[in-house]
Amino acid sequence: MKRAGIVAWNTFREAVRDRVLYNLVFFALLMIAAALLVGQISIGIEQIVIVTLGLSAISLIGILMAVFIGVGLVSKEMEKRTLYALLAKPVRRWEFLLGKFAGLALTLAVNTAAMATGLAGAMWLVQGSLRAEDAAVLVAVYFILLKLAIVVSLALLFSCFTTPLLSTLFTAGLYVAGVFAPEIRAIGKVTGNAALDAVAMGFSYLLPNFDNFNVIAAAAHRRAIPGMLVAQNTLYAAVYCAIALTGATMIFSRRNLK
Amino acid sequence: MTAARRNANNTPMTGPAIETEGLTKDYTTGFWLAKKKRSLDNLTMQVERGEVFGFLGPNGAGKTTTIKLLMGLTFPSAGTARILGRPVSDVGMHNEIGYLPEQPYFYDYLTACELLDYFARFHGYGAAERRERVERMLKKVGLETAGKIQLRKYSKGMLQRVGVAQAILHDPQVVILDEPMSGLDPLGRREVRDIILELKRAGRTVLFSTHILGDAEMLCDRVGVIAGGKLRGVGAPKEIVGVQSHGMEILFEPGSGAGAAGILEKAVRMGERYRIEVAEGELYGAIEQLRAAGAKILSVVQVRQTLEDYFLELIGAEQARTSAVEVGEK
Ligand SMILES: Nc1ncnc2c1ncn2[C@@H]1O[C@H](COP(=O)(O)OP(=O)(O)O)[C@@H](O)[C@H]1O
Ligand SMILES: [Mg+2]
Numbered sequence: 001m002k003r004a005g006i007v008a009w010n011t012f013r014e015a016v017r018d019r020v021l022y023n024l025v026f027f028a029l030l031m032i033a034a035a036l037l038v039g040q041i042s043i044g045i046e047q048i049v050i051v052t053l054g055l056s057a058i059s060l061i062g063i064l065m066a067v068f069i070g071v072g073l074v075s076k077e078m079e080k081r082t083l084y085a086l087l088a089k090p091v092r093r094w095e096f097l098l099g100k101f102a103g104l105a106l107t108l109a110v111n112t113a114a115m116a117t118g119l120a121g122a123m124w125l126v127q128g129s130l131r132a133e134d135a136a137v138l139v140a141v142y143f144i145l146l147k148l149a150i151v152v153s154l155a156l157l158f159s160c161f162t163t164p165l166l167s168t169l170f171t172a173g174l175y176v177a178g179v180f181a182p183e184i185r186a187i188g189k190v191t192g193n194a195a196l197d198a199v200a201m202g203f204s205y206l207l208p209n210f211d212n213f214n215v216i217a218a219a220a221h222r223r224a225i226p227g228m229l230v231a232q233n234t235l236y237a238a239v240y241c242a243i244a245l246t247g248a249t250m251i252f253s254r255r256n257l258k
Numbered sequence: 259m260t261a262a263r264r265n266a267n268n269t270p271m272t273g274p275a276i277e278t279e280g281l282t283k284d285y286t287t288g289f290w291l292a293k294k295k296r297s298l299d300n301l302t303m304q305v306e307r308g309e310v311f312g313f314l315g316p317n318g319a320g321k322t323t324t325i326k327l328l329m330g331l332t333f334p335s336a337g338t339a340r341i342l343g344r345p346v347s348d349v350g351m352h353n354e355i356g357y358l359p360e361q362p363y364f365y366d367y368l369t370a371c372e373l374l375d376y377f378a379r380f381h382g383y384g385a386a387e388r389r390e391r392v393e394r395m396l397k398k399v400g401l402e403t404a405g406k407i408q409l410r411k412y413s414k415g416m417l418q419r420v421g422v423a424q425a426i427l428h429d430p431q432v433v434i435l436d437e438p439m440s441g442l443d444p445l446g447r448r449e450v451r452d453i454i455l456e457l458k459r460a461g462r463t464v465l466f467s468t469h470i471l472g473d474a475e476m477l478c479d480r481v482g483v484i485a486g487g488k489l490r491g492v493g494a495p496k497e498i499v500g501v502q503s504h505g506m507e508i509l510f511e512p513g514s515g516a517g518a519a520g521i522l523e524k525a526v527r528m529g530e531r532y533r534i535e536v537a538e539g540e541l542y543g544a545i546e547q548l549r550a551a552g553a554k555i556l557s558v559v560q561v562r563q564t565l566e567d568y569f570l571e572l573i574g575a576e577q578a579r580t581s582a583v584e585v586g587e588k
Contacts, residue, residue, distance in 0.1 A: 006379045010365070017367040081363050085424055088329050088357035089380040092349050256332040 003091050004099035011103020012110075015069065020107065023061055027115050030057055031122040039126060046126050051137055051220040054119035059144045059216070062112055063175060066104070066148045070155030071167040073100040078257060087257075094249040101156055101245060108148045116141045133222040139230060140219035146237035147213045151175055153244035154208070160252040178208040208240055273343050275432050275463035276305040276328065280337035283323050297323040299487040300337070305465050310458050312474035312495070313467040315484035321467035322360050324484070325436050328465075329357050341432055353381060356430040360437050360467075362421035366410035370401055370420050373409060374427055381428045395423040400449060414441040422450060426457070433457055435466035439473055451477060504561040506541045508534050513552025521547050535561060 015021070034053050038046040074097070077083040086096065119137070124130055154174055158167035177184065185204040188197025212233055215225050281301040287293045298320040305311040313321050326332045328339055330346050339346045342354055364373050374392040383391065396405045399419040409417065418441045425433055438454070439447045454477050457464050468474055474481045475495045483490045511531055512522055521544070525532035532553075536544045541558070548555060 003380055006376070010376055014365065014367055081359065081361075082365055084329075084331060084359040085357065085362060085364065085377070085421070087331060087349075088352055088355065088359075089377055090350055090352040091380055254333070257326070 001095070004095040004102060007086075007091070007096055007099025008102035008106060011073070011100055012106050015104070015107040020065065020069065021111060021114070023065070024111065024114050024118070027057060027061060028118050031118050035122040035125045047123070047222075048220045050122050050126050051119070052216060054115075054122060055137070055140050055144070055216045055219060058112060058115045058119065058141060059147070061115065062108055062144055062148045063151060065111065066108060066151040067155055067168060067171050067175070069104055069107070070152040071159045071164050071171060073104060073152075073156055073159065074252070075159045075164045075167070081258075083257060093253045097156065097160075097245060097249055097252055101152060101241075104152050105149050108152070109145060112141060112145050112148070133224070136215075136219040136222050136225055139225045140215045142230070143213040143215055143233055146233055147208075147210055150178075150208045150210075150237055150240050150244075153241040153248070157244045157248040157251075160248045160255065174207065175210070178210040179214070180211075181207050181209040182211050209236070212236070273307075274304040275307045275309070276311075276339070276341050276434075276465060278303055278324070278328075278337065278339040281324065281327060281334055281339055282336040283320075283327060283332065284335040297487050298327070301484075301489050302337075303482055303489060303492060305463060307463050308458070308461050309479045310454060310464045310477050311466075312478035312481040313465060313484060314469070314471070314474045314481045315467075316469055319469075319484045320487040321484060322436055323487075325357075325360075325434055325465075325467060328434060329355075353428065354431040356425035356428065356433040358418075358421045358425040358435040358438055361414075361441070362417055364409050364417065364420060364424075367408065369406050369408050370396060370412075370423075371405040373420065374424055377424050378427055383428075391427055395427050398426075398453065399423045400446075415443060415446055418442055419446065419449075422453060426453070430462070432463045432465070435464065437468060438466050439468065439470065447473070505535050505537050506558060507561050508536065508541075508544060508548070508558050509556040510534070510548055511554040511556065513554065521551060521553075531556065 031050075031054060034050055038049045077086075083096075087093070116138070119141075120130065120134075123134065123137070151171060155167060155171040158170045162170070181204050184200055184207070188194075188200040191197075212229065215229075218225060278301050281298060282296070283298040285295045285297055287295055301320075301324060313324070315321050323332075327334050328341065328346055330349065341351060344351045365376075368376065371392055374395060375388050378388040378391055392405075393402075396402045399422050401416065401419055401423070404412070404416060409420065412420065418438070422435070422438060425435060435454075438450050442450060451473070454464055454466065466477075478495050480493060481495050482492045509531055510525075521534065522532060525534040534544065545555065545558075
């Protein structure tokens with residue numbers, strides 16, 4: 001466990017040195033521009049616009065990072081053969097995987113926290129102050145983070161047995177499918193075909209159900225998010241990540257390194 | 259501290275340092291992974307404790323394949339391997355093993371200091387000990403002034419040195435080096451040789467692979483010759499790669515004394531100088547003759563088989579060209 005922590009810390013350091021956090025500059029500019037703009041054009045809805053825009057940007061930037069960096073976590077080390085010397089240390093392969101996962105999760109957490117701070121700044125600019133009901137926005141950010149963790153675990157799982165390109169496609173595909181999980185679930189009902197219904201149901205339960213994680217609209221309108229949903233999503237993300245990482249470990253532990 | 263670590267690891271103190279039994283590795287290739295290629299065929303050998311063992315063979319012989327199996331980077335198709343009496347799948351034992359990969363590459367966003375410090379953490383050293391070890395290792399491999407430079411700016415030879423440093427950082431019992439001299443200039447090779455000899459003096463076991471006969475001869479207690487995935491022989495370098503002399507070569511400048519003509523006839527002219535090859539038994543006779551002729555002897559050296567000659571002789575020209583054995587395709 002301690003060794004996974006060592007790997008995680010180095011993964012974070014790599015992201016920082018590779019200037020991954022520069023995306024924050026882009027986000028900051030976007031928020032400033034949005035804050036200035038909505039202040040001029042809208043009457044009364046600027047608070048909704050700024051939160052919707054901010055959370056969407058936080059989610060999109062996070063997903064892009066989770067997919068692209070996530071897929072490279074293991075495959076880059078195999079391709080460059082930096083893994084050889086590392087695995088010759090007393091590090092088990094599952095510790096390596098867990099460390100890689102935790103390192104990117106930490107990177108995303110720091111990145112997301114910074115963006116959330118930026119969003120809070122923009123809100124403060126627009127509203128003139130921050131209020132208690134703005135906490136809903138914080139919960140939305142937390143859900144985005146949970147979603148990112150699931151995406152990273154999937155990217156890691158795929159990259160353990162297939163090429164980076166295919167891993168990227170699979171992860172991105174699963175993410176999109178996961179966003180539309182309820183619609184997929186509804187396919188069978190709509191068509192009234194029992195067989196199709198069973199397949200669609202089975203498939204949709206395999207998918208990460210990201211629908212529950214999207215509370216951007218609720219947060220934009222400052223509707224309180226039920227504590228039950230917070231608990232449920234937290235548990236769901238933890239179980240999903242655990243299953244994906246276990247699968248990744250099982251595959252990776254048997255893998256011959258080129 | 260070190261002693262405690264050893265005990266905690268519970269490695270038996272007797273028996274060979276490295277032993278393999280029937281170790282075999284097939285690689286599947288081709289689009290459908292239907293082609294099988296045997297890169298290592300039934301390797302059974304032992305490396306004794308405290309021994310410097312050279313793993314000698316041409317390119318594609320199966321040296322790296324063997325070493326990767328020993329390090330648990332790949333898994334055998336058949337057979338077993340043990341290090342210090344424990345199966346190679348036992349990663350905890352890596353506290354006692356140092357490994358230099360072939361053409362090593364490391365995290366290029368780190369400096370050499372940071373990389374070594376990172377690796378040292380896995381062995382559980384505290385901050386002060388890590389700093390001390392990193393400094394000592396960098397000095398040992400001649401990188402003390404380059405420690406703060408990012409590895410992306412390193413040359414191949416410098417990376418090789420960092421690789422050696424990380425392999426011996428934790429003072430392991432068994433050191434496995436894959437082509438440790440490659441990519442190094444003569445000075446670097448010499449330094450690596452010194453490090454290997456130092457490890458030997460400290461009672462460590464060293465297994466290193468090479469395709470260069472001279473390196474093996476100079477350092478090894480024993481060598482194992484591998485070609486085409488098969489072990490072809492094990493023994494002292496002298497027995498194996500017969501320093502079977504093919505005679506002696508004398509380089510000289512001719513004089514004008516009596517009998518000069520006779521010897522010049524047998525010699526080959528190279529500019530001002532002449533070269534003559536004689537059987538070992540006739541060496542003194544030839545030298546006498548040259549002295550009588552007033553020739554100036556420049557050098558006398560043993561004519562030796564090259565490694566290529568040796569491999570050709572050993573496994574036949576046919577097999578030397580195909581580096582691994584095909585074992586059936588579907
Ligand atoms: N990952 C791999 N996939 C397929 N063939 C391989 C792989 N690695 C090595 N080989 C083959 O195995 C044989 C032995 O290679 P290797 O052990 O690297 O030789 P060397 O003695 O030069 O280190 C070669 O013919 C090589 O092509
Ligand atoms: Mg090799």
